[in-house]
Amino acid sequence: MAAVGNVLIVGGGTAGSALAVLLARGGVAVDVAEIEPDATALGSGITLQGNALRVLRDLGVWERVSASGYAFDVLGLRAPDGTLLAEVPAARTGGPDLPATLGMNRPELAAVLAEAVRDAGATVRYGLTVTALDDSGAHVAVRFSDGTAGTYDLVVGADGIRSAVRGLLKIDVAPQPTGMGIWRIRTRRPKSVERTDLVYGGPCFIAGYCPTGPDTMYAYLVEKARPRESIADAGKPAHMRALAEGYGGAWDEIRADITDPDRINYTWFESLLVDRPWNRGRTVLIGDAAHACPPTLAQGAAQCLEDAAVLAELLLGAERLDHALFETFMDRRFERAKAVVEASVQLGEWQLHPSPDADVPGLMARISEIVSERP
Ligand SMILES: Cc1cc2nc3c(=O)[nH]c(=O)nc-3n(C[C@H](O)[C@H](O)[C@H](O)COP(=O)(O)OP(=O)(O)OC[C@H]3O[C@@H](n4cnc5c(N)ncnc54)[C@H](O)[C@@H]3O)c2cc1C
Structure with missing residues (x-):
């Protein structure tokens, strides 16, 4: 019972x-x-x-x-130009028989x-x-x-x-806004993206991506929160591309694919x-x-x-x-x-x-x- x-x-x-x-x-x-x-x-x-x-x-x-x-089990840390700074083994918080991250x-x-x-x-x-x-x-x-x-x-x-x-x-x-906003895009996975790589710094606070399947991934850019009403749908790709401009490595391929407003989501951190x-x-x-x-x-x-x-x-x-x-x-x-x-x-x-x-x-x-x- x-x-x-x-x-x-x-x-x-x-x-x-x-x-x-x-x-x-x-x-x-x-x-x-x-x-x-x-x-x-x-x-x-x-x-x-x-x-x-x-x-x-x-x-x-x-x-x-x-x-x-x-x-994947390792997190990459990169400089804005794409240079690999460190590979950090991610903790297997679910136990040894599950991956660290998916x-x-x-x-x-x-x-x-x-x-x-x-x-x-x-x-x-x-x-x-x-x-x-x-x-x-x-x-x-x-x-x-x-x-x-x-x-x-x-x-x-x-x-x-x-x-x-x-x-x-x-x-x-x-919910309380924390002062940051995030741009995310669902996109094609460049072959070089095999785990999450994070860049702290450059034009944004964080630039990162995460593979989600053999051909798919999502990429994100975190900046200071901006007024939500200032973001019109049609302008989203150009804005996100401009923010991504300061990043190299896999971001060169990712940036070229930032074209479809329907694949882009902007929201505040709360x-x-x-x-x-x-x-x-x-x-x-x-x-x-x-x-x-x-x-x-x-x-x-x-x-x-x-x-x-x-x-x-x-x-x-x-x-x-x-x-x-x-x-x-x-x-x-x-x-x-x-x-x-x-x-x-x-x-x-x-x-x-x-x-x-x-x-x-x-x-x-x-x-x-x-x-x-x-x-
Ligand atoms: C930008 C962003 C990125 C994130 N990234 C990650 C990440 O990478 N990893 C991670 O672990 N977490 C992440 N999170 C957090 C994660 O998405 C949430 O913690 C999780 O989805 C919350 O689950 P939930 O079921 O509590 O709420 P939700 O997923 O919000 O589900 C609530 C459900 O209730 C329904 N609902 C709402 N109001 C009503 C109502 N009045 N009556 C009936 N139904 C209702 C909704 O339609 C929805 O189906 C992220 C969050 C944000 C904002």
């Missing part, structure tokens, strides 16, 4: 899908309400660290993930997770959100945007950084941390709804997946949903997620405001050590 018989998960992204798979497989009746009309994820690629891969393996999707992604196209990751959710027997309702939650102490009565209603033992807000569930719970925490506890009664936040970080450590999705894994383990292993279960969830998740958010923000801060105290390798090593432990 699990602590819950039925669960509503609001948001079918990385965190919500992972939780849906684990709970449905454990015999819980799971409904997912996803506001988008289908499972297609927008965006470019994603860099998944070993501790994210560990959860994906536990979900039973590792074979599909490894077949469609591009794995790049993947976001739509493919979304498709793999959507199929796993279906196979596990969870019900996904697209184009739907929640409009009201009424917690009686024994259940949560939910009203949906299509006028229907339901009653659940637990509601999970996995609806991302701008979480509506967080608002319904009256948790007044909003961060968010909800103080513990992440639940109010029988409704709990997970993933970016509770903690979100700029991708300076590429740990965002890993932390979301870990939330799902730990919450599922606790719900399936307990007989009752009570205060103690949520406290244990927080004991296992809060400090770890907080450390990742704070370190991710700090790394950006040191670039925006250089400091003699900055210890980038030291901070990165500390986070690698933390996330290498099972949560």
Whole structure:
């Protein structure tokens, strides 16, 4: 017997899908309400660290993930002209039998997770959100945007950084811009790109890329955040090409391919941390709804997946949903997620405001050590 018989998960992204798979497989009746009309994820690629891969393996999707992604174990550091400065072995945070890092196209990751959710027997309702939650102490009565209603033992807000569930719970925490903006493009992989190479410095704070498959990769340039409305779609390729102008090596080929505005995404770096506890009664936040970080450590999705894994383990292993279960969830998740958010923000801060105290390798090593432990 699990602590819950039925669960509503609001948001079918990385965190919500992972939780849906684990709970449905454990015999819980799971409904997912996803506001988008289908499972297609927008965006470019994603860099998944070993501790994210560990959860994906536990979900039973590792074979599909490894077949469609591009794995590597070494990080390159380069000068703006492309000269190789250092090759740094990346920590295998998911254990020795998983690669340190895997790049993947976001739509493919979304498709793999959507199929796993279906196979596990969870019900996904697209184009739907929640409009009201009424917690009686024994259940949560939910009203949906299509006028229907339901009653659940637990509601999970996995609806991302701008979480509506967080608002319904009256948790007044909003995403904070960190001062940086990132240009990303999904593009063709030059043969020389076989791992992530980062350039700190040159015209941007960071220039980097990550292979996502035999023929694909994504490349990114991080600069000071600019007003979003100043970026018209048609001007995106020229702007990104101009920023890339200062970089050599593989960037010569990448720059030539920066032509299609539909393949370019510009967004600000933001961060968010909800103080513990992440639940109010029988409704709990997970993933970016509770903690979100700029991708300076590429740990965002890993932390979301870990939330799902730990919450599922606790719900399936307990007989009752009570205060103690949520406290244990927080004991296992809060400090770890907080450390990742704070370190991710700090790394950006040191670039925006250089400091003699900055210890980038030291901070990165500390986070690698933390996330290498099972949560
Ligand atoms: C520029 C950038 C680059 C990043 N790069 C990386 C990286 O390389 N590696 C990494 O690990 N992480 C990265 N991240 C972070 C990572 O993308 C997030 O941490 C992760 O996707 C969050 O997953 P989630 O499931 O919590 O939220 P989301 O992926 O945002 O999913 C939330 C889901 O909820 C749905 N939803 C939203 N509102 C509602 C509603 N009201 N009702 C119902 N459904 C709703 C959405 O449609 C979506 O499907 C990056 C983030 C950014 C901004």
